[in-house]
Amino acid sequence: MSSSNVFAMLSLLLLSISSCAGAAAIDKRLPVPAGYVAAPYYPAPHGGWTSDWSESYRKASLLVQNMTLAEKTNITAGTGIYMGRCVGNTGSALRVGIPQLCLQDGPLGVRNTDHNTAFPPGITTGATWDKDLMHARGVALGEEFRGKGINVHLGPSVGPLGRKPRGGRNWEGFGADPVLQGFGGALTVEGVQSVGVIATIKHFIANEQEMYRMYNLVQPGISSNLDDRTLHELYLWPFAEGIRSGVGAVMIAYNAVNGSACSQNSYLMNGILKDELGFQGFVMSDWLAQISGVSSALAGLDMTMPGDIHTVPLVLGESYWMDEYSRAILNGSTPVDRLNDAVTRILAAYFQMGQDQNYPPPNFDTNTQDAEGPLYPGALFSPTGVVNEFVDVQGNHAEVAREIARDAITLLKNINGTLPLSGNATLKVFGTDAEKNPDGINSCSDQGCNKGTLGMGWGSGSARYPYMNSPIDGLNTRGANYQFFNTDSFPSNSNPSPSDVAIVFVTADSGENYITVENNPGDRTSSNLNLWHNGDQLIKDVAAQYSNVIVIVHTVGPVLLEEWHDLPSVKAVLFAHLPGQEAGDSLMQVLFGDVSPSGHLPYTIPTSEDDYPESVGLVYFEVGQPQDTFTEGLYIDYRHFNKAGIKPRYAFGHGLSYTSFSFSNATITPVTPLTATPPTRPAKGETPSYPTTIPPASEAYWPDNFNRIWRYLYSWLDKSDADAAAAAANSSATYPYPEGYSNEQKPGPPAGGAQGGNPALFDVAYDVSVTITNTGSRAGKAVAQLYVQFPSGISFDTPVIQLRDFEKTAELAANQSQTVQMRVTRKDLSVWDVVSQNWIIPSVDGEYGIWIGESSDTLALKCSTASGSCTGNQTSPV
Structure with a gap:
């Protein structure tokens, strides 16, 4: 056994022991404060109803129609921790041409490999305030992940948002503002996916601290308790932008929201992601974040990673899905169309990025730096072979990395x-x-x-x-x-x-x-x-x-x-x-x-x-489920x-x-007339038609003479188990479906209608331009930051100013000028109304102040939506 295999097994055992710390589970939960509700939302909306994904869904649904039950369930789960070259490895469906999909960290570069670039992380990229660099970094990341044969890039991170200044992973995101995060995340998604790699926006949602985030036998994961308006206007904003950019995957967080674990929170996955935001890709769990089988499927989870169960020793090779998913379909507890939609979503993302055309297989191994080693390091006895081919994917990406590091430096x-x-x-x-x-x-x-x-x-x-x-x-x-x-x-x-x-x-x-x-x-x-x-x-x-x-x-x-x-x-x-x-x-x-x-x-x-x-x-530690209530x-x-x-x-x-800069000659031009509520959302388009008949048990039987790898997760059942599950579907016993469960597809909420929400939300309400002049003696780049101040006297409490756009100039020589263009959208001027469950403009004819300056506390140039004019030398609102 190689040293890398020993290390993998020791890590596996330690993780298993830590999962089982404490002799018995503590079921006590501290109550979620009154008013913070995780409402049920069923069923999981079918994907494929937006025109920009229709061709990929057509291809995927044709394939799914010809797949067996075991092939379908094999696609939805990982094959086990350390059971493949990548940090996450799905099962395959080779009979219909679908390989294992390789999922790999991380947001700033390919984790645990060689000949890669270690880019500056998100927080540094955000500090550049440069949209071009954000996109260029995404392209470079995509090229490196594709070059290593990785199908799914586990980034960018836009959650945590940075609510807690001491939060451990804030640096992976782009800054403590939803708009800065939104541009950073969306431009990264667009860059990564431009070269055919599926991006994953994460961690959904309100995952704002590291301690106690994970469920285990001792304690439920921390519950982030937040109201609906705060959810929409802060934490959901950057996810909506990433979804609008067509992101192929969303990763669910470890924590609970309003008392319900994100991995089985139907309001978040079904209601918010798939219906309101029109997300067309697939929802995956964070690693070992899944805490149930049928419940998580019904709530909208499409893929579980790395496949194992989090509360039993991982050496046992147990899964909530894989063979258990096959069983749940055969016994009728999980509707057939839920599985079909999950598989179609995964394959649609695969086709959407063109990965069916000459996509390279993995050429590295995240578990070892040796050229040869075990193919399945998590198994005590594994076949061996070439696992690392040391492919250099760096290209000229050091130039991008250096430019970001340089232009982020903040004096x-x-x-x-x-x-x-x-x-x-x-x-x-x-x-x-x-x-x-x-x-x-x-x-x-x-x-x-x-x-x-x-x-x-x-x-x-x-x-x-x-x-x-x-x-x-x-x-x-x-x-x-x-x-x-x-x-x-x-x-x-x-x-x-x-x-x-x-x-x-x-x-x-x-x-x-x-x-x-x-x-x-x-x-x-x-x-x-x-x-x-x-x-x-x-x-x-x-x-x-x-x-x-x-x-x-x-x-x-x-x-x-x-x-x-x-x-x-x-x-x-x-x-x-x-x-x-x-x-x-x-x-x-x-x-x-x-x-x-x-x-x-x-x-x-x-x-x-x-x-x-x-x-x-x-x-900090509490007996029961720690409660983190976002009262601010x-x-x-x-x-x-x-x-x-x-x-x-x-x-x-x-x-x-x-050097120094002046801001002058600002203009504000109305583009789209505004109304208190946005125009009616577009209706959903057609989705693939899924059979509801339970397939024959034989579709889940083990193949004859199959050579099993110990602890590898498979989707097949022994014949007796499959037959017993099929017989249970005809018994009088019924599965205890969650409160509010329904299998009738909904038309969708008013705030939806396309990827990212109602497309009218992104209509440009005002174009804003400003001329920036280098008034100093040295060359330099300036950043124009645009903040919105809501009208006084409205019935909604709003922050004094809120960032809504920004733009960085090219390097300007002394006395050189550049006119930069920014925009204010309908959504930028809206608030989330918890009663109508829609975005509304609280004062259509009111005066919105559009403030422009070099930082949030040096705003001296104000444009008025009411007067249509811009004036300099104004007293900053803060």
Whole structure:
């Protein structure tokens, strides 16, 4: 047995033991607060009713008509953890030409492989505020996943939204605003799928902390309790944008929403995703998130990953689906059309991306870096063969990665033009973050440590570095005059000189909760919002000895700066976020003035963690189901700070440049006349016709002389089991269907009508243009941010301002101008009405303020929808 196989089995056993911790299940649940309801919504809507997917559904439905029961159930589930080359491997239907589908992490690059690019993660991409780069990164990701033979890219992540500043996986998304997340997610989806890879938008929904997110024998997963308006206006917004872009897959989260697990929450999957948002692809579980068989199928789950049951030792090779799904069809507990629709959705996504035409098979193995090894590492005895072909998929993608890392760098403070540095500056460099991990850049599994240059957080959203271009590498390439002190404590031998410039590198890390790093179990519980590794003290010690100090922060999210920010010696502060593999040269281009910094914060930086509403704190252990109630509603991040009148250290959207810009000649032009409610939604188109007759039991019999792999999950039943299930369908016993269950297809809610919702929601209400002029002496890029202020006197409580669009200029030379175009849609001016269950414009003729500026707290240019005019030098609304 190879070492990689031993490691796989040990990991498997440890995961099984942790699942079974505690001798008995604790069924006690803390009550969900009154008013937070997980309403039933049945049946699962059939897919295929939008014209843009009709041809793919036609192909898929023809195929499904010719598939056996076992072939169908084989497509809907994984074959087991560690039971194939990829992190997720579906069953196949080779008789009709459908191979196993390979599903693989992650949002910033191909996880656990080689010759790949480690791109900057979502939070860094969001900090660029550059739509072109968001799309280019998606294309590059798609090319690498396709090059490795991966069918389904498990990204992008737009949930968590970043409600909790200490949440472990916020860095995988694009920022703490639904519109910034929405553009980042949708443009990534479009880029990935442009090369034929199925994208997966995740994690649906309200998965805002890592601790206690998963169901196990000891405790149900945490329940995120939120009202319907908050769901629609914040957390659902970026998912709607991704679905509107045609995303092929949605991944369900681990947690519950309003007391019902996402993996069997019919309101979320059937009602929201498949009916209101018109989602045409397939819904998959997160890994081991499925907690039931029939219930999850009825609620709209289409695929379970990796196939195993989460509450029994995984070594047993048990599944809620596979053979149990075959049994559930034969005994009549799951309607035949539910299975047919699930399989059709999966195959329609396959055809929609053209994967039936010359799509490469997997050429890597996520379980080992060896060329040869076990084909099924989760089995004690597995056939072996070539598992890694070491295909280089990097292309020129390092250029995209470097440009994102560079254009995300956010200059927060720059006193007396300390930056950019002169080429002959004498530099003293402090902090271990400046140089690569001395143990090796990939020495920590899934980047589960904070050692050396911090380029990404940890967990399944990470990737191996092909190399790490560290800041020290960048200084060496520059031929800079520097001395490096590779320590996080101030050294006694740095010999300060008045002409020295001190550069201090500091970090803050987080990740997924199956790894604990320095007592932080994913979420930042031990570190809170403080810098890691003595960072605050190091900066203060350096500032006490040097008169010109530059602080460079690699961080997953907001950190507190108050201990040292206002020290006279601290002249400049840069947030380099998480730069991926291109940490060095990208930073040098900004430090030495090759380019002006053009990044802007994708979140707010507070002066104290107490500035946040108490409800966005982490929820700790409770006996029963932990309850996380979103009592702050719409008021997260800058929305909260503005409402509470709290001045943060740095506002959402803040970012300085080496030059300056003016905004002028703004215009607002009405495009689509508005009404209080949107036009009536289009009716659903025709969907495939599915038989409802239970197939013969023989379709689930084991094939003759089949060579079974131990612990591999199969969809067949022994003949006696299949026959007994078929006989049960004719018995008087009936399955206890959930409350509100129906198998009668619905016409769909008023807010639906197409992918993403009623297409009228995305009609452009106003075109807005503004001329941006570089009024400084250096070249640079500007970001125009557009915020909407709702009319006063309406009956809906709305945040003071809300981001609705943004646009980044090309690099402008001194005195050069560019006119940028932005738009405001019907949805941008609407609120979600919980009574009519529709988007409404609360004041059609009221004055909506359209504010434009470089950050959320420097808005001086206002356009009025009522007067149709724009005026500069206005008093900012916040």
